[in-house]
Amino acid sequence: MASLIELLQGIVGAPNVLTAAADMAPSLADWRGRYHGTAQAVVRPATTAELAAVVATCAHAGVPMVPQGGNTGLCGGATPLADGRAVVIGMGRMNRVRALDVDNGTICVEAGCTLASVQGAAAAEDLLFPLSLASEGSCQIGGNLSTNAGGVQVLRYGNMRELVLGLEVVLPDGRIWDGLRGLRKDNTGYDLKHLFVGAEGTLGIITAAVLKLFPLPRARATAWVGVPDPRAAVHLLRxxxxxxxxxxxxxxxxxxxxxxxxxxxxxxxxxxxxxxHDWGVLLELTDPQLDSGLATKLEQALAVAMARGLVLDAVLATSEAQAAELWVLREQISEAQRLEGVSIKHDISVPVSRIPEFLERTKAVLEARYAGVRIVAFGHIGDGNLHYNLSQPLVEANAAFIARTAEINRIVHDEVAALGGSISAEHGLGQLKRDEILRYKSEVELDMMRAVKRALDPLGLMNPGKVLPLRA
Known part of the structure; x- marks a missing residue:
């Protein structure tokens, strides 16, 4: 294996092939600390040509590859397996903004750009890249695409699948597909980019993307609203x-x-x-026109909602600083949970109209079976995506509760399926839910997924052990 390391060093330079345990450690565990793996090396290419050479070298040697962006994923999708065979490919050095076309409303960026840097490049031209996540300072565009990230503005702008126009991808054999087209209309056959969006690096490695930009909002109105229950929240949304x-x-x-x-x-x-209040809603209006009267529109709408019994109380931000304080209450939930301790996490979606039903039904089953269960529910109700996390408040009881993760997942996911939902809305499958889809996807769907994998990655070297079930 020393010869492989030498070959990789010849491609990217010795300082960019990490083999010491201490140097590799940050790349061998996921953000939550749930998954830990081992690897032969962590390789950090700086260009698409370097990455293509790295992939071709690993493919020739039969070595698995694990693409990794900011390593902020929540399902173990960027963590190598424990067998130590893989090479982790870190994308952080591929971080250039290649082009920004103001008139076309697009930006072409490399996969290692952080989300915050893309937002900043767009804002410098009075434009908006609307994806917004709590981890935007460290997550990378390649990972956002590979997990089809959503965030808090999907309601208006869509998730990454709707925000990307073109991709550049290194295929599992080292070939480069240049699909960096900034076209809104291109009806020339299969739309290949969508094979790679949401594929979590199992079909190839995204190296660059052409992304949509929008007018930069100049007016913003933000409010925190107490509501009687989720049903009232859904009616308030309408x-x-x-x-x-x-x-x-x-x-x-x-x-x-x-x-x-x-x-x-x-x-x-x-x-x-x-x-x-048992339930709160954080809502925000934006408009590209500075004098759009957003605050007045928001006050008037909330007054109507309060008269209808949909709103119990509300506070409207009167400054950007106050709006930021309200957003802290939403954006820091994941961090607060991490500090609190281990919980059983779910990232699910159901039709917006069925969110109250999901919450009522699932709570009734869980409380009947697990006395004292703590349900931490929050998320993007506007697009039907809830983060539904479970634990026991007492540390001594929580370990036994966590040990029952499989049966608890079955309860939650069965309720989701019964309501026509999905067991993974925006975090992906990774290792965490890889085998769960055997119960919730049809054999036809699974056969099509396997066929795509075999066609593009016949040796099974690209991010093995992720997305596709290991059995059956």
Whole structure:
């Protein structure tokens, strides 16, 4: 294996082939600390040509490859397996903005660009790249594409599948596919880019992308609203969209347990309302026109909602700083949960209209079977995506609860399936849910997925052990 390391060093330079345990350690575990793997090396190419040569070399040697971006994923999709055979390919050095076309409303960036840097490059030209995640300072565009990331503005702008126009990809044999087209219309056969969006690096390695840009919002109105229950939240969403149209850019629901964790663990967090409510909604309107009267529209819509009993109380941000304080309460939930301890996490979606039914049904089953269960529910109610996390508040009881993860997952996922939903909305499958799809996808779907994998990666070297079930 020394000869492989030497070949890789010859391609990217010796400083960019990490083999010492301490140097590789940050790349061998996922953000949550749930998955740990081993690898022969971590290789850091700086160009598409270097990456293609690395992939071709590994393929020739029969060595598995694990693409890795900012390593902020939540399903173990960027963590190598424990057999130590793989080479981890870090994308962080491929971080250039290649082009920004103001008139076409597009930006071409390399996969190792952080989401925040892409947002910043667009903002410098008074444009918006709308994907927004709590990890935007460290997550990378290649990972966002590979997991089809969503975030808090899917309601208005769509997820990464809707935000990408073209891709450049290194295929599992080292060939380069140049699909970097900035076209909104291109009806010349199969739309190949969508094979790689959401594939979690199992079909090839995304090296660059052409992304859509939008007018930069100049007016913003943000509010935290106490609501009686999720059913009222769904009705409030409809009312807000009827009253404000596409200006509704974010609509997040936060359960009491989620808010309490943030208030307990995040020092800068402050309770948004004088009274606590079982459910809160964080909503935001945006408009490219500075004098659009957004705050007035928001106040008027909330007044109607309050008269209809959909809103119990509300606070409207009067400054950017106050809006940022409200967003902390939503964006720091994952960090607060991490500080609190281990929980059983679910990233599910159901039709928006069925969110109340999911929450009611699932809560009833769980509370009947697991006394004292703590349900931390929050997420993007505007697009039907909930993060539904479970634990026991007492440390001594939680370990036994976590040991029952498989049966608890079955309860939650069966309820999701019964309502026509998905067991993974925006985090992907990775290792965490890889085998779960055997129960929830038809044999026809699984056969098609396997056929695509065999066609593009016949040796099975590209991010093995992810997405596709290992059995059956």
């Amino acid at each position: 009312l807000m969209r009827d009253a404000c149209g596409e200006r509704v850019s974010a609509f997040e629901i936060v359960g009491r347990s989620a808010l309490e964790l943030v208030l307990a663990h995040i020092p800068r967090a402050r309770a948004p309302l004088a009274r606590g």
